[in-house]
Amino acid sequence: MKNNGEFHIRKKRKKEHIDYFLKSNHNRSNLFEDIYIEHNALPELNLEDIDTKCLFLGKYAEYPIMIDAVTGGTEFSREINGDLSKLARKFSIPMAVGSQTIALENEGSRESFKIVRENMGEEGIVIANLNAHSSLDDVYCAIDMIDADAVQLHLNTAQELVMKEGDKEFKGILENIKNIVSSLSKPVIVKEVGFGISGNVLSRLYDAGVKYVDISGAGGTNFIEIENERNDEMDFSDIYSWGIPTALSLIQCRRFKDDVHIISSGGIRNSQDVVKSLILGAEMVGITGEILKHLLYSGYEGAYTYIHGIVYKLKMLMLLLGKENLSELKNTPYKIKGVLKDLI
Ligand code: FNR
Numbered sequence: 001m002k003n004n005g006e007f008h009i010r011k012k013r014k015k016e017h018i019d020y021f022l023k024s025n026h027n028r029s030n031l032f033e034d035i036y037i038e039h040n041a042l043p044e045l046n047l048e049d050i051d052t053k054c055l056f057l058g059k060y061a062e063y064p065i066m067i068d069a070v071t072g073g074t075e076f077s078r079e080i081n082g083d084l085s086k087l088a089r090k091f092s093i094p095m096a097v098g099s100q101t102i103a104l105e106n107e108g109s110r111e112s113f114k115i116v117r118e119n120m121g122e123e124g125i126v127i128a129n130l131n132a133h134s135s136l137d138d139v140y141c142a143i144d145m146i147d148a149d150a151v152q153l154h155l156n157t158a159q160e161l162v163m164k165e166g167d168k169e170f171k172g173i174l175e176n177i178k179n180i181v182s183s184l185s186k187p188v189i190v191k192e193v194g195f196g197i198s199g200n201v202l203s204r205l206y207d208a209g210v211k212y213v214d215i216s217g218a219g220g221t222n223f224i225e226i227e228n229e230r231n232d233e234m235d236f237s238d239i240y241s242w243g244i245p246t247a248l249s250l251i252q253c254r255r256f257k258d259d260v261h262i263i264s265s266g267g268i269r270n271s272q273d274v275v276k277s278l279i280l281g282a283e284m285v286g287i288t289g290e291i292l293k294h295l296l297y298s299g300y301e302g303a304y305t306y307i308h309g310i311v312y313k314l315k316m317l318m319l320l321l322g323k324e325n326l327s328e329l330k331n332t333p334y335k336i337k338g339v340l341k342d343l344i
Contacts (some may be wrong), residue, residue: 007106008164011074013230014102018071018080018244020229021221021289022296030219030267031245034130034340037332043322050324054285057187059125059148062092063311064278064326065308068265068286069129069152073102078112084291091307094125094284096152100142101130105153108144117146118228124171125149132173132190136183138149142187145329150187152214153177156197158243162236178208180227187261192216194223194266212261214286215250218243219267221289240253245279251336254281269278271313275321279332293297 054064067084071077081097083317088095089157094114103110117126128148129140132155143151157172160166181188189212190197196217197205205213222243228236244252247265252263264277265286277285294304322328336344 002194007109009104010105010208011109014074014077014098016230017226017286018076018296020226021292022108023229024199024222024225026222026225026240027338028218028220028222028243028267029245030217030273031247031340031343032219032273032276035247035280036334036335037082037192037276037321039320040322044318045319045322045324047315047319049324050318051320052311052314053110054283054326056094056125057125059123059149060092061094061125061284063291063314064282064284065091065274065310065314066094066096066125066127066263067153067291067306068216068263068288069096069098069127070288070292071098072113072116073098073120074112075108078115080188080292080295082115082119083295083303085116085124086300087291087303088116089120089124090304094127094149095120096127096286097146098127099129099131099139099154100145101134103145104138104141113146127152127189129154129326133167133176139180139184143217148186150189150212151184151280152189152191153180154191154193155197156193156223157191159193159223159227162224162231164231166227172202174204174208177205177210180259181209183201187212190264191263192266194218195242196246196249196266198244198249199256202253202256206257206260206295209260212263213253214263214265215268215271216247216254216286217246217249219246220269221266244339245343247276247340250263250277250280250282251340251344255300271310271317274314275317275329276334278326278329279334292298292299303322
């Protein structure tokens with residue numbers, strides 16, 4: 001255990017993030033509405049033939065949808081992780097845990113992360129999560145804790161700068177990522193938390209050896225707003241619109257190189273966002289806020305119904321595009337219009 005005071009601050013913050021997340025309401029657009037795809041009235045397919053299986057991080061998932069990083073480390077988050085991991089197992093989809101820094105500082109809080117691997121079993125795809133300036137030893141420890149198939153290193157500069165107690169020093173992060181990628185045998189996914197990864201940033205990450213990104217663009221959960229609610233010293237509401245909309249971030253990253261694995265996330269709410277992400281070249285689509293909202297407002301059953309709807313409508317839309325599997329779906333023509341077109 002490192003520092004008991006810091007542990008209690010982290011624990012309190014985890015709860016506040018969820019409370020303020022539920023109260024937040026600034027709606028930024030992910031800009032997927034500016035992607036037009038065409039209906040096929042004569043698909044010549046049966047619904048039961050639509051195949052959504054995919055290989056991700058060396059294992060099979062039933063759908064290219066994952067529960068992205070949320071929480072862990074407290075009694076409250078143990079319950080959330082318990083339910084989320086049961087859902088991940090039920091649908092046979094991957095799940096990333098929330099930042100494990102709290103569990104590196106306090107062994108007692110590890111249980112709230114370990115429950116994810118326990119519930120998902122050996123065949124489940126489980127992803128560890130730490131800040132991108134974490135040490136290599138901490139990364140090994142986070143992976144071991146949950147026998148993770150990969151680790152996400154999150155970049156959350158905008159969030160830290162709005163937090164009173166947040167980091168203000170960001171030099172050396174790229175070098176640290178480079179060192180971790182070259183030392184680990186498991187995949188390292190560099191992840192944003194809702195402000196997007198640009199093509200330029202991806203190019204610098206790629207030169208450092210990174211082959212996986214979780215773009216987490218703007219359009220959904222907004223950590224400038226969440227942290228602003230926790231900060232009584234300064235008002236940041238004038239920059240709530242900050243960030244790269246998810247569709248733009250995805251297009252920029254996809255255009256950069258073919259051999260980069262992209263997780264599309266940030267404001268993914270419905271099956272159209274999922275289908276458009278896959279057409280634009282994402283390998284996996286991450287959802288956090290929407291699943292969490294359904295879970296907290298309507299319990300396990302509510303979250304189950306939400307995910308069930310997404311996967312049914314994913315198959316339905318694939319059929320309405322005349323695409324039988326995910327590799328066919330990737331070749332769907334699309335048009336870019338409106339604001340998104342202006343930004344490209
Ligand atoms: C998050 N997110 C997050 N990301 C991360 O890498 N580590 C973390 O510990 C957390 N914690 C966290 C807590 C809460 C309450 C929320 C809502 C989100 C960010 C998350 O994984 C995702 O990148 C963003 O929320 C954007 O996706 P959505 O929410 O718009 O689908």
